[in-house]
Structure formats: C-alpha cells, structure tokens
Amino acid sequence: MYPTSSANQARPFLTWQRISDWAQEHYRCRTFVKDERIPSRPGLLYLVQRGAVRLTGSAQLGVNVSTDEEESPSTPLMAQDEEAFLGFVGPGQPFEIIAQSPFSLQSFAHVDQTAVIWLYWHDLDNWPHFRREVLEAFRHQHQRKLLWLSTLGQRRTIDRLIGFLTLLIEEFGETSPEGYYLPFPLTHAQIGSAIGSTRVTVTRLMGKLRQQGILATHGDGLICLPGHSDLPLSKEA
Amino acid sequence: MYPTSSANQARPFLTWQRISDWAQEHYRCRTFVKDERIPSRPGLLYLVQRGAVRLTGSAQLGVNVSTDEEESPSTPLMAQDEEAFLGFVGPGQPFEIIAQSPFSLQSFAHVDQTAVIWLYWHDLDNWPHFRREVLEAFRHQHQRKLLWLSTLGQRRTIDRLIGFLTLLIEEFGETSPEGYYLPFPLTHAQIGSAIGSTRVTVTRLMGKLRQQGILATHGDGLICLPGHSDLPLSKEA
Structure with a gap:
C-alpha cells in the first residue's frame, strides 16, 4: 500500500459538496496563485478545496546566545526570518x-x-458528522507529524533527508513509470528548512542520492523515488 | 499565560471519572514503573491516568548511503536503533x-x-462527547507538534535546543521561585535525540546556556527556565 495519497484524495469528506456549495454562497472561498500568502487568523478553520497549501513556521526566540558554533559571536545570533517548511495540506484536508x-x-x-474555504468552528454545529471528519483528519495529520519527528531526530542529515522525502512522497506522491514522485516542486532551501540543514548541503546530498539511484527526477525536476521493491518506506498498516 | 500545563491539568475530561471507573471494572488499567515499556498496539487508544508517558520513535530506513559526512563509509551507515524522543503525554491526555x-x-x-487506561475506539460509541474531547486533544497535540517542527527547522543546534526546551516547559512546566521547571528529568541523550544532535553537544550547549543565565537547575537536576519577564517564549493567545 504505497503511496497513500490517491486513496486519501479519492475519499473526500462525505458532506464535501454541501460545504463547498455553502462556501460559494457565503463568499467563504478564494483562489490563490502560486506562493501567494493565504491570509489566515487563529481560531478559524481552513479547508483546501483544490491545489496544495504549504505551511511554514518561524521561531523568533529573541535570545542572543553567544556561541562559537556557526557564526561570529558579534552578530545577532538568532536568524530572525528562518522559515521552516512544516508540510503540505492537500485537497479535502x-x-x-x-x-x-x-x-x-x-x-x-x-x-x-x-x-x-474558511469557516468558524461554530459553522460546523450544523454538520456534526463533518466536524468529526475534520477532527479525524487532524488526528491523522498528528500521526504523520510523529513519523516526521521520528526522522528529524536522526543525527545524520542524509538520514533526515531520506526519511523526510519518503514521508512526503508517501503522503502526496503520484505514480509514474519511474516510481513515485512528488507532484509539485520543492526547493532545496525549503527541504533544508524542514530538516534543519542548508540549501547547499541539501543540494550536495541529493546529488549523492541521485548518483546512487536512491532518488530520481521526474519530468521537470520533480523529486522521484524509483519504484523498485526495496523502497525506503513500505507501508504496513 | 505561561506555562499552560496547570490549566490543562486542571481541566480533565468531563467524563473522566466515569471512564476511570469503567477501566477499573474492565481491567483496562495498568500501572508502570519508571522507564517500563508500555505494551501498545496500533488501533487502540490510550489515556494517561497518572504520571507521564514518553513517546519515542525510530526510523530504520534500511538504505545504505555512502557518505563522508559523519562516519566512515565502510560501516553500515543507518543507525539502526536511533530512538528519537517525540514528547510527553501528561495526565488526562x-x-x-x-x-x-x-x-x-x-x-x-x-x-x-x-x-x-486503554480502550478500543468503538468503546467510545457510548461516550460521543468524550470521543470528541479525545479528538480535540489530538488536535491540540498536533498544533504543539507544528510549533515543535518550527523550532527543529532552525539550522543552529542551540536555537533548536532553546526552542525545544521552552516548548516542553511551557506545556508541562511547573512554577518554582526560580522560574518554570520541567517536573521530571530528561537526559541530554534524550534531548539530543529530539533535536537531531548528540548527548555531547547538548551537554556542552546546556552548560553555555546555564552560564548565560538562560537556563537554570531546579532541585535535583531538573531543567528550569528562570522566571524573569523576558522569557524566550511568552504566550500570546
């Protein structure tokens, strides 16, 4: 059972069409172009109707710690705009x-x-079944994040890189003759921001993985896991 | 509003006592000693009644990638038993x-x-309100994990360390005259496994943070964030 995405996408929420119609009627739906920021407020619930949403997070701890590690101690040492890639949200999610x-x-x-589409949680009072599906979706996302954290705990950057890419492709990948590929581009900087590394290191390690046939490229630079039997990840349950 | 734990712990599930009684009657409750593994199966739901549970994850990708990074290329390069600390689960969770x-x-x-306590999900059919509370708890845990991923995306180990400790203490910390402290021990190896670093590096960096007054020790080696006003994290919402 690999990857899981097509199954997920084929099972949209049962009341999806009604929610979709309701959102249209109440002007609660908007379409965005690539890399456009989606204005969002805490307390609201968002549903991806089409396309894919990228979540990012940044931490601004405001603590200056002098360290001789990676930068000169005289510069402000917290990168103020380090933005971590936190994952995708696909249609129906x-x-x-x-x-x-x-x-x-x-x-x-x-x-x-x-x-x-955006809603207030109390908008779901009329659709208790749908609210439960939303909560079940968050439960599923939480499970995926635990796997993600499992791979990010690995010390070696290359292990984190393989684990991260495999989890992403498992969840969102599509099939091709060459294997499973991520259907949208992801920059090396974005990958680095997810696994606590840099664009330069990711580029170097991905070159290495390609040389060894662990990664391939599909079409116009999309990341692909060759589809032979000993895939890094194969789903059990 | 810092830390959040006391609020969480003061609001146990509404039907908690009934679940607790039911578990006792049906032999669905067991007590463990420190560091004892809790036997667990996929598909079951577990509730922490007392104490604290530690979740860990390991990734065994089974891919040997030759790299000159951190180890000699002649050894098997995936650490087979690298166990990442994935977080705590507190009482009522x-x-x-x-x-x-x-x-x-x-x-x-x-x-x-x-x-x-352990349950099958269908055991909750009789307690729909409680099931919703459980799902809401997973939703909350998912939100915390997104913050955790935000801090793990930071490149510098010391930033990940501060972010990680602050998030943990914010969620589980207790107050003391010196500040907020994590009420149970966490080894440097466990911290390293969560932030993709090593015990040695964590020990070194924590020494540095202590010297600079960013971290302190409470009682018998418990990690403490001094409670002055410019805490690394201060909650907004």
Whole structure:
C-alpha cells in the first residue's frame, strides 16, 4: 500500500459538496496563485478545496546566545526570518493557523489555482458528522507529524533527508513509470528548512542520492523515488 | 499565560471519572514503573491516568548511503536503533501508537506510578462527547507538534535546543521561585535525540546556556527556565 495519497484524495469528506456549495454562497472561498500568502487568523478553520497549501513556521526566540558554533559571536545570533517548511495540506484536508509568540505559522498556496474555504468552528454545529471528519483528519495529520519527528531526530542529515522525502512522497506522491514522485516542486532551501540543514548541503546530498539511484527526477525536476521493491518506506498498516 | 500545563491539568475530561471507573471494572488499567515499556498496539487508544508517558520513535530506513559526512563509509551507515524522543503525554491526555514500517513508535512510563487506561475506539460509541474531547486533544497535540517542527527547522543546534526546551516547559512546566521547571528529568541523550544532535553537544550547549543565565537547575537536576519577564517564549493567545 504505497503511496497513500490517491486513496486519501479519492475519499473526500462525505458532506464535501454541501460545504463547498455553502462556501460559494457565503463568499467563504478564494483562489490563490502560486506562493501567494493565504491570509489566515487563529481560531478559524481552513479547508483546501483544490491545489496544495504549504505551511511554514518561524521561531523568533529573541535570545542572543553567544556561541562559537556557526557564526561570529558579534552578530545577532538568532536568524530572525528562518522559515521552516512544516508540510503540505492537500485537497479535502483541513488546516488551522495557531498564533503563539514567538512562533509564527503561515500558509501559502503551493501551486497555482489553489482554492481555500474558511469557516468558524461554530459553522460546523450544523454538520456534526463533518466536524468529526475534520477532527479525524487532524488526528491523522498528528500521526504523520510523529513519523516526521521520528526522522528529524536522526543525527545524520542524509538520514533526515531520506526519511523526510519518503514521508512526503508517501503522503502526496503520484505514480509514474519511474516510481513515485512528488507532484509539485520543492526547493532545496525549503527541504533544508524542514530538516534543519542548508540549501547547499541539501543540494550536495541529493546529488549523492541521485548518483546512487536512491532518488530520481521526474519530468521537470520533480523529486522521484524509483519504484523498485526495496523502497525506503513500505507501508504496513 | 505561561506555562499552560496547570490549566490543562486542571481541566480533565468531563467524563473522566466515569471512564476511570469503567477501566477499573474492565481491567483496562495498568500501572508502570519508571522507564517500563508500555505494551501498545496500533488501533487502540490510550489515556494517561497518572504520571507521564514518553513517546519515542525510530526510523530504520534500511538504505545504505555512502557518505563522508559523519562516519566512515565502510560501516553500515543507518543507525539502526536511533530512538528519537517525540514528547510527553501528561495526565488526562490520550495517545496512540501507529505502526508504519520502517518507523516504530513506542511508549514508556517516564516516571514511577504512571497509570495508563486503554480502550478500543468503538468503546467510545457510548461516550460521543468524550470521543470528541479525545479528538480535540489530538488536535491540540498536533498544533504543539507544528510549533515543535518550527523550532527543529532552525539550522543552529542551540536555537533548536532553546526552542525545544521552552516548548516542553511551557506545556508541562511547573512554577518554582526560580522560574518554570520541567517536573521530571530528561537526559541530554534524550534531548539530543529530539533535536537531531548528540548527548555531547547538548551537554556542552546546556552548560553555555546555564552560564548565560538562560537556563537554570531546579532541585535535583531538573531543567528550569528562570522566571524573569523576558522569557524566550511568552504566550500570546
């Protein structure tokens, strides 16, 4: 059972069409172009209707710690605008933006024609079944994040890189003759921001993985896991 | 509003006492000693009744990538038993263990006298309100994990360390005259496993943070964030 995405996408929420119609009628739907920021407020619930949303987070701890590690101790040592890639939200999936200083979460349309619906939680009072589906979706997303954290705990950057890419492709990948590929681009800087590394290191390690046939490229630079039997991840349950 | 834990702990699930009684009657409750593994199966739901549970995950990708990075290329390069600390689950909180090869999640009693209840999801059919509370708890845990991922995306180990400790203490911390402290021990190896670093590096960096007054020690080696006004994290919402 690999990847899981097509199954997920084929099972939209049962009341999806009604929500979609309701959103249209109440002007609660908007379409975004690639990389456009999706204005979002804490306390609201967002649903991806079409396309893909990219979540990012940044931490601004405001603590200056002198360290001789990676930068000169005379510069302000917290990167103020380090933005971490936190994952995608695909069609039919909910997301929400929480505000908790000093962390700042943001959402962007990852591809053109990304459409997003927004609701208040109390809008769901009329659709208790749908609310439960939304909560079940967050439960599922939480499970995925635990796997993600499992791979990010690995010490070696290359292990984190392989684990991260495999999890992403497992969740969002599509099939091709060469294997499973991520259907939208992801920059090396974005990958680095997710795994605590740099664009330069990611570029170097991905070159290495390509040389060894662990990664491939599909079409116009899309990341692909070759589809032979000993895939890094194969789903059990 | 800092830290949040006391508020959470003061608001147990509304039907908590009934669930607790039911678990007792049906032999669905067990008490564990510190660091004892909690046997757990996918598909079951677990509730922490008392104490604290530690979740860990390991990734065994089974891919040997030759790299000149951190180890000699002649050794098997995936650490086979690298176990990442994925967080705590406190009293009144649910958790579940998902099985997805090659990731393996496990749960341990983090302190003595940790009591855990287990249920099948369909056991909750009689308590729909409680099921919703459980799902809301997972939604909340998911939000915390997004913040956690935000801090792990930071490139510098010391930034990840501060962010990680602050998030943990914010969620589970207790107050003392010196500030907010984590009420149970956490080893440097466990911290390293969460932030993609090593015990040695964590020890070195924590020494540095102590010297600079950013961290302190409470009682018998418990990690403490001094409680002056410019805490690294101060909650907004």
